[in-house]
């Protein structure tokens with residue numbers, strides 16, 4: 001421990017920190033590693049091995065996992081399939097400064113993993129303990145790197161994270177300090193409110209009963225602990241259940257609403273009030289994939305002398321197991337893919353159906369929002385906090401559906417597995433997505449703009465709608481989507497969803513029959529035409545301003561030498577031609593004339 005003082009670079013204020021530094025001797029014998037397999041989502045430790053003398057270079061990727069081994073006296077029992085306690089269990093201490101109210105739930109979130117490790121042959125493999133008091137153990141310290149802990153951060157940050165430190169030689173996880181920021185409670189409050197309040201009356205308030213918030217804390221704890229066990233996000237885990245299953249209490253009781261807690265699965269927004277699904281089935285919990293992933297990562301195979309010899313056996317095991325889709329891993333957006341099944345915060349195998357039901361729930365909330373966010377003797381802060389949460393949730397639904405257009409399913413495989421890795425989403429599914437978007441966003445969702453919005457909040461209804469429609473159009477009409485359509489067409493020939501048909505659908509959704517318009521329709525048409533124009537003549541980026549990484553990845557496809565610009569130009573020409581025949585009042589005519597001018601001056 002040392003105390004350091006610095007001077008703040010901006011205002012010369014003195015700043016003093018107490019800094020703790022732990023040096024931990026790594027084990028003499030490195031743990032036997034398990035090599036990474038992209039079909040099971042683990043974090044890794046990597047190195048390049050020149051001693052192996054490969055012809056070229058070979059990156060060795062070992063999964064991050066704790067060293068769970070049977071005690072020497074239990075080894076034979078373990079080999080014969082008996083459950084045994086590990087020599088060194090995984091223990092998480094709860095930071096003693098954590099508000100007492102939440103401690104039992106944080107502990108529960110850790111202990112929820114116990115039955116999961118039984119699949120790998122270990123009982124009591126993981127648990128949480130309250131930190132010992134100074135009287136009980138004067139040498140215990142939260143900062144000591146030998147203790148893993150859930151650290152309480154009295155902070156406005158609305159998040160939590162589960163990092164770990166690994167032995168670089170083997171991937172062995174040495175310790176973990178989970179960050180649990182106090183304000184993560186506002187995050188889960190807002191999600192649960194916008195996703196489940198039509199179904200759960202206790203969610204209709206700005207402060208939840210302690211027991212309900214406790215369950216939400218438990219879910220966050222479980223998810224973060226999952227990261228510290230080595231597990232990555234499995235964004236595909238919410239893509240296997242049908243809409244019907246997601247509304248069926250029996251099914252949910254057995255399977256949960258996601259095959260893994262490691263998705264960003266949030267709460268079951270598909271359930272409708274008439275489904276009579278009890279509250280405990282609305283929270284994400286550990287399920288099929290979590291059990292399998294831990295078994296794959298942590299089961300010891302003593303019949304093999306080392307990690308290399310396990311490889312063929314493990315490959316066959318994964319091939320067999322992942323014939324069950326509930327056991328599949330799909331990292332999705334984290335790996336920059338275009339698979340609509342691997343999205344965060346989505347639900348179900350058909351998002352056109354599940355988002356429809358999610359929107360139905362949002363409409364109920366909108367009608368009741370002023371009432372449900374009321375806090376006696378306070379102003380409308382609750383309303384102003386929750387309203388943007390509703391538009392964000394709606395925006396997510398639109399995003400989930402958009403991803404189906406020009407989507408590409410991706411299933412990682414080894415050469416022993418049949419079938420393609422990349423498969424284009426069928427034309428029917430893409431048309432279904434376009435129909436959804438026409439219904440819910442290109443037809444202005446005016447239910448999102450009730451009168452109380454202009455009366456009680458400073459926001460502009462026009463700006464809100466413009467933002468929503470603009471983000472929908474930009475997510476759909478862009479270089480990447482069009483280039484993927486060209487690729488699918490080149491690969492599969494006619495019968496794919498071609499750019500021409502896509503523009504026809506967009507054109508109908510945005511302009512209808514080129515008749516009378518209202519203020520929202522005109523804004524939508526401006527957005528569409530401007531977006532197309534920018535694809536032909538992109539705005540100059542001011543030098544030195546780097547586009548955000550996400551933006552660059554989304555817009556990375558080049559359109560300089562393919563058909564895209566010609567197709568966009570043809571669409572603009574066709575719009576201009578039809579606008580000239582358009583009919584409407586003076587405002588509509590002025591608007592049409594301006595659009596014609598914009599296109600012709602391009």
Ligand SMILES: [Zn+2]
Pocket residue numbers: 223227233
């Ligand atoms: Zn996470």
